[in-house]
Amino acid sequence: MDSFLGRYRNLSVLLTLVVGQLVLLAYQVKTAQDVPLIRVWAVAAVTPLARAVEAGRQAAVSFFSDYFVWRQAREENERLKRELGQLKLKNHLLAAELASADRVQALMQFRAQIPSKMLAVRVIGAGAGPDSHTLFVDRGASDGVMRGMAAITPEGIVGKVIAAWPMSSLVQLITAPGAVAGVVSQTHRLRGALRGTGAALVVAEHFDNEAPLAPGEWFYTSGADRVFPRGLPAGQVKMIREGRSGKEILVEPSALKAPLEEMLIVLDGVHMLVPPPEAQPAEGVSLLPPPPPEPGAESEAPARGANGAMLTDADRLAERYRRTAEAQGVQLGTKGRVPDFTREPAPPAAGGRAAAPADSPAAKKTEPPRP
Amino acid sequence: MSRYEPGLDAGLAVRGKSARYAPAAYLLAPLGAILLQVYLPRFLPALSYLELPLLVTIYFALMRRRPASGAAAGCVIGLAQDALSPQPLGMNGISKTLAGYFAASLSQRFDVENSILRFILSFFFYIFHQFFFWSLGRGLLGRQTDFPVPQTVIYAFLNAVIAAALFGFLDRFRRED
Numbered sequence: 167m168d169s170f171l172g173r174y175r176n177l178s179v180l181l182t183l184v185v186g187q188l189v190l191l192a193y194q195v196k197t198a199q200d201v202p203l204i205r206v207w208a209v210a211a212v213t214p215l216a217r218a219v220e221a222g223r224q225a226a227v228s229f230f231s232d233y234f235v236w237r238q239a240r241e242e243n244e245r246l247k248r249e250l251g252q253l254k255l256k257n258h259l260l261a262a263e264l265a266s267a268d269r270v271q272a273l274m275q276f277r278a279q280i281p282s283k284m285l286a287v288r289v290i291g292a293g294a295g296p297d298s299h300t301l302f303v304d305r306g307a308s309d310g311v312m313r314g315m316a317a318i319t320p321e322g323i324v325g326k327v328i329a330a331w332p333m334s335s336l337v338q339l340i341t342a343p344g345a346v347a348g349v350v351s352q353t354h355r356l357r358g359a360l361r362g363t364g365a366a367l368v369v370a371e372h373f374d375n376e377a378p379l380a381p382g383e384w385f386y387t388s389g390a391d392r393v394f395p396r397g398l399p400a401g402q403v404k405m406i407r408e409g410r411s412g413k414e415i416l417v418e419p420s421a422l423k424a425p426l427e428e429m430l431i432v433l434d435g436v437h438m439l440v441p442p443p444e445a446q447p448a449e450g451v452s453l454l455p456p457p458p459p460e461p462g463a464e465s466e467a468p469a470r471g472a473n474g475a476m477l478t479d480a481d482r483l484a485e486r487y488r489r490t491a492e493a494q495g496v497q498l499g500t501k502g503r504v505p506d507f508t509r510e511p512a513p514p515a516a517g518g519r520a521a522a523p524a525d526s527p528a529a530k531k532t533e534p535p536r537p
Numbered sequence: 538m539s540r541y542e543p544g545l546d547a548g549l550a551v552r553g554k555s556a557r558y559a560p561a562a563y564l565l566a567p568l569g570a571i572l573l574q575v576y577l578p579r580f581l582p583a584l585s586y587l588e589l590p591l592l593v594t595i596y597f598a599l600m601r602r603r604p605a606s607g608a609a610a611g612c613v614i615g616l617a618q619d620a621l622s623p624q625p626l627g628m629n630g631i632s633k634t635l636a637g638y639f640a641a642s643l644s645q646r647f648d649v650e651n652s653i654l655r656f657i658l659s660f661f662f663y664i665f666h667q668f669f670f671w672s673l674g675r676g677l678l679g680r681q682t683d684f685p686v687p688q689t690v691i692y693a694f695l696n697a698v699i700a701a702a703l704f705g706f707l708d709r710f711r712r713e714d
Binding site for chain 2: 180188195
């Protein structure tokens with residue numbers, strides 16, 4: 167230190183004097199805010215240091231705070247991931263439940279449109295083995311299920327019950343080897359049978375080799391097998407190829423295009439009519455849609471009953487009598503005044519049974535039950 | 538410089554020597570300069586441009602050739618001048634401390650016996666002092682004033698003229714070893 171001061175004695179003296187006078191100056195001088203300049207300088211000298219120290223402290227605090235926040239966020243992230251997984255699973259289950267409910271609702275609607283008495287069942291398992299072509303359903307003999315009953319869906323026939331236990335039943339699919347269903351073609355009303363071969367497609371048999379069948383042709387049950395009521399869709403011709411003994415017609419069962427989870431067991435079958443094929447306009451010909459019915463006029467579309475089935479003349483007459491009686495305030499089936507059936511009845515209410523759309527699914531698939 | 542110039546040779550001979558004065562001179566010369574600085578403008582306002590304490594500081598710094606002594610002389614004279622002025626203590630002190638220090642530092646490289654050199658150094662250090670005084674006032678005291686360059690140059694010239702005469706007068710108090 168002594169050598170340093172000795173070497174830079176002049177400079178040291180100069181700095182000492184200048185600094186001393188600066189301090190003296192600062193001690194006297196006050197700023198406009200009446201603050202001594204020395205305090206201003208001290209603050210100005212200390213402030214950057216204090217700011218740096220504060221910045222360092224804040225950085226350290228922020229670092230540790232962020233670290234703990236990060237750890238907390240990680241734990242929360244793990245928890246949220248677990249919750250998300252559980253919610254996804256729950257959502258999946260709910261979606262499955264909803265889809266199941268939709269299918270059940272569709273089955274109920276279909277059951278309401280079909281005159282046959284049916285029982286909705288749920289598939290609870292499949293037969294052992296990949297080629298068993300059988301399904302276990304959750305309803306059995308205690309619910310009225312018996313061997314030989316048909317199993318169907320709104321899309322078409324599934325198969326038949328081959329075993330009925332008290333609480334469950336076994337359904338043989340139409341694709342199973344040996345399974346047979348009598349069918350009729352939609353366009354030319356050709357009768358034959360579908361026979362399962364163990365493959366996804368069934369074979370249409372007993373058709374004439376010259377039968378005018380083409381891919382896309384629909385087959386409906388004919389009722390000849392005494393299992394499936396007449397008029398249920400069975401399948402669509404997928405391909406026609408040359409076999410050993412003539413043409414081989416392969417039909418894709420319409421009910422087995424998608425995995426089955428619910429179906430209907432026909433407890434008391436009612437035959438229906440095979441719906442006519444839809445008239446397709448010729449190629450290059452424009453065809454307008456049918457005009458809407460005029461107000462108050464009888465609909466040209468065939469009237470339908472509560473279950474969607476088309477009405478016969480007797481049904482229409484009974485309906486006319488019922489409306490006549492209602493208009494006159496007479497209750498049919500009771501003793502008392504007899505209504506005057508010669509008077510015109512009140513027009514049917516809008517949206518009534520006669521106003522069912524002509525293109526509804528029931529219009530294509532159902533006919534009035536036969537006595 | 539050529540060795541055929543006898544005046545400069547003599548200057549070279551004296552370069553590096555520190556002049557010594559009678560102790561009273563160290564006291565009376567600055568005191569007289571300060572008193573004159575105080576009283577002369579009172580009776581002769583035209584002489585208010587004089588900066589006699591600065592000239593005395595420069596003189597002793599140049600002749601003593603010791604920066605520490607020059608700085609100390611400037612400090613004492615400046616503080617004394619501040620004490621008799623409305624300036625905060627230290628304004629003239631710092632300016633004259635620096636002027637004394639650098640004057641003493643320069644004196645080790647020049648022949649300060651030369652009148653022309655004394656004139657030039659006085660001229661330069663007057664401007665240096667005024668500029669530093671202005672800088673301190675602006676930087677430390679917040680005085681928002683401009684530096685009057687032409688006026689400062691003129692005053693520096695006049696003070697340098699006075700310095701040439703004053704330095705000759707003060708040389709008489711120099712003690713020969």
